[in-house]
Structure formats: C-alpha cells, structure tokens
Amino acid sequence: MPKASRRFRLRRSGRQATTMSLSNGPCWRCRSFRLLRLSSPFALLPGRRSASIKSISSEHAAMQIRKAEAADLGEIRKLLDANGLPVEDVSSGLIEGFLVAEDANGTIVGSGGLEQLGSSVLLRSLAVTSELRGRGIARELVARLEASARSLRQHEVWLLTTTAEHMFERAGYEHVHRDEVPDEMRSCRQFAVLCPSSATCMRKRLLPACSPSTARPIST
Numbered sequence: 590m591p592k593a594s595r596r597f598r599l600r601r602s603g604r605q606a607t608t609m610s611l612s613n614g615p616c617w618r619c620r621s622f623r624l625l626r627l628s629s630p631f632a633l634l635p636g637r638r639s640a641s642i643k644s645i646s647s648e649h650a651a652m653q654i655r656k657a658e659a660a661d662l663g664e665i666r667k668l669l670d671a672n673g674l675p676v677e678d679v680s681s682g683l684i685e686g687f688l689v690a691e692d693a694n695g696t697i698v699g700s701g702g703l704e705q706l707g708s709s710v711l712l713r714s715l716a717v718t719s720e721l722r723g724r725g726i727a728r729e730l731v732a733r734l735e736a737s738a739r740s741l742r743q744h745e746v747w748l749l750t751t752t753a754e755h756m757f758e759r760a761g762y763e764h765v766h767r768d769e770v771p772d773e774m775r776s777c778r779q780f781a782v783l784c785p786s787s788a789t790c791m792r793k794r795l796l797p798a799c800s801p802s803t804a805r806p807i808s809t
Contacts, residue, residue, distance in 0.1 A: 652698065652726070654733060657687035664697040665689065665714070672716040673752075675783035679714065687714065688733055690726050701730040703737055703746075707773035710738050712748040727753070731760055739795055746795060747774055749788040762791040 657665065659681045666676045683704065690699030701715040712734055717726045738746050747770060750757060767775065767790050774780060 651693045652690050654688055654690045654699075654729060657684045657689045657700070657702070659684070661687075661689055661697060665700050668697060668700055668716050668718065669714055671718070674714060674716055675779065677783060678778045686737070688730055688737075690717070690730065699726045699730055701727070701734055703734055703741075704777070704779070705741070706777050707771070709771045709774050710741065710743045710746055711774060711777065711779060712738075712746050713779060715748075715753065727756065728760065731757075735793070735795060739797070744795055746793045747771075748791050749779060749784045750791065751785065751788045754789045754791070757791050757793075760793070762793045765790050765792045 662679070662681050662684060665684060665687065666679055669676045669679060684702060686704060687700055687702035689697045691697050698721050699717040702713055704711040704713055712731070715727055715730060717730075735746060746762075748757065748762070767780075769792075770780065770790060
C-alpha cells in the first residue's frame, strides 16, 4: 500500500513560507515526525544594545554576538591566552573593533576583531572556547567582521593563522606570500613580532553586500 503524503506550509514571522512534505509510516502508532531547523541558527534579537545582536541557539545554551566593550577586555585576553593567541597588544582601544560571543550566563566564549592599519584591515584574535568549537560560532564571527569591513569600505581582509587555515579556506580566503602584504600591514606587531614566521598569511577579496532586490533566498 503506497505511503500517504501530506504537505504543510510553515510560516515564520518575517520569513518566506516553506513547504514541507511529511510521509506517513506503515503504522500510525509508530509514526513520528521531526522538524529540522531550515535556517541559520543565528537570528536577530531585539533590545539590549544598539549594535546588531544575534542569537546562537545550540543544544545546550543560548548565546549572542555583540560589539565588545571596554569591560570585556579581561575576559577577551583570558580567552585568547587559553587559545594560545597573542594578548600583548590587546588593549581597550584595540577591542573597539572586536565582537564577542557570550553564553546565557554572560560569559564570553568567543571573540574576533578587526584592526585598521592605514588603508588595510587585519582580521585577528579569532577564538572560541574549546568546549563550544564546531558549532558555527567562529564562522558567524568572521561573517560579521567581514560585514564590518565592508561598512568601512574595505575591499580586502588580511589575516595570519597557525591553526585555522582550513576553516578560512572554506570561508573563501586564499594563501598569499608575505611579500604581497601591504607595507603598513607587515610593520604591525602581529606580523613583525607576535605571530611566528611559520604562520599562514591569507587574504579575502570582499564582494559588495547583496541588495534586498538581488539577495538570493535561503534554500530549503
């Protein structure tokens, strides 16, 4: 006997309706359905700060990404140190270009920042606490930082990494030789002193942000 099929239209506030097909199993007593999240787990949250705050829904906690504040300096430095990243030049002035991810208890569990160096911009200090890696927090931080770079009319983002090379490759970054790096970038402490010569240098050419009329819909 062929399986029956029913189609449902699921509507979410402010989102395009999505059609799902749910098929009946051979026995109605054993039938079970599971709805999977069809969109990014990062959703805009109202309130708290004027900066756009995004929510990260995970299996164990609710987190949000926000602009770093001076009071976050100690926690950011602690997180970077735990990840083996330089902290010597991380100051309250520098973290004005940082974003942080914090858990439901207000503990900072992720960070990343942009450092303006003349006409160039360096993506740096990207770190996530070890127990929360692999949940998309770093990817979302990078995407938000790239959006910030676009707002600064930057066309390229540069970085140095010793451990996250493959993640950045998947995000569209390419390997570049240090000789290709702008002089203003090579003279900063990250390049000249703090990061080892074995660190991989990478660059991403930023595409303009999609306008609402040309933005592609989220695939389901």
